[in-house]
Amino acid sequence: KFTADPDDPGRKGGVSIAIHKGMIDVKNITHRAVIPGRVILIEVPWNENDRLRVMNVYAPAKSEEKAAFWKLLWDAIENDDSLRPDVMLGDLNLVENPEIDRLNGGRGTDPQAARLALSELVTELNLADGWRRRHPTKRGYTFTGNGQSRLDRIYTKEDIYPWCTDWKIEHPGFKTDHNMVSVQITSENMPFIGRGRWAIPTNLLKHKLLKKQIQELAMKMQADVERAPRDRATTSPQMALKTFKTEAVRVVRDYQKTRQPRLENAIKSLQKELE
Secondary structure, eight states: OOEEOSSSSSSSSEEEOOOOOOOOOOGEEEEEEEEEEEEEEEEETTTTTEEEEEEEOOOOHHHHHHHHHHHHHHHHHHOOOGGGOOOOEEESSOOOOOOHHHOOTTTTTOHHHHHHHHHHHHHHTTTEEHHHSSSOOOOOEESSSSSEEOOEEEEEEEEGGGGGGEEEEOOOOSSSOOEEEEEEETTTOOOEEEEEEEEOOOOGGGGGHHHHHHHHHHHHHHHHHHHHOOTTOOHHHHHHHHEEEEEEEEEEHHHHHHHHHHHHHHHHHHHHHHH
């Protein structure tokens, strides 16, 4: 779903929302361009009979347009409850707290009138800046240009915030001047799902050293099974299989403990290079 800039649809502005067809019933999604080229709202099926409204915003970058934009957005949704979002996210092109959300303070970069207009909108819609609430003193930036700023944010309604986890700012994995912000949202009415059954991570199955260790365990199991008819007092096919599975899990977990930190360090190193 998208809305393009009405004056220059192919070259500037425009916002979109991508939907995972395997997780959401796309036939029952509705969407509206609240401000063409700047704000789009979608409503998706959520937890049986509930609906979740998500608003994506691309605010103007020009200082003289910022305050008017946020006032225009409030005027558009003030008297229409169907346009009030449960989640508001996007590139807001300003920060509410420059002392911590801009590198070295960046005071005076955003017009005070614009910050006030956004703050009033957030208050009226009962929204919370989840990442900042989860990390009240941490510095994290989503945009790198002449300076660094946390321009990209996710707001949720106060009654949804307690059910949000994994607030993140991370590099998307390709060259861009914006980092990716994300959050996992659930619902108090959703059934509890536990950690599930442990399984060998499929990516480890390609590691030759690990495969060799598991093959050696399998060969030992085969030998034990062949010996079982002659020595039923101490072994059996079932006992041999159980021993093999227990040892295989131990070997994989031990391998994971030594291999995983190396992978994480390599990923962090690549992220630094991308930044």
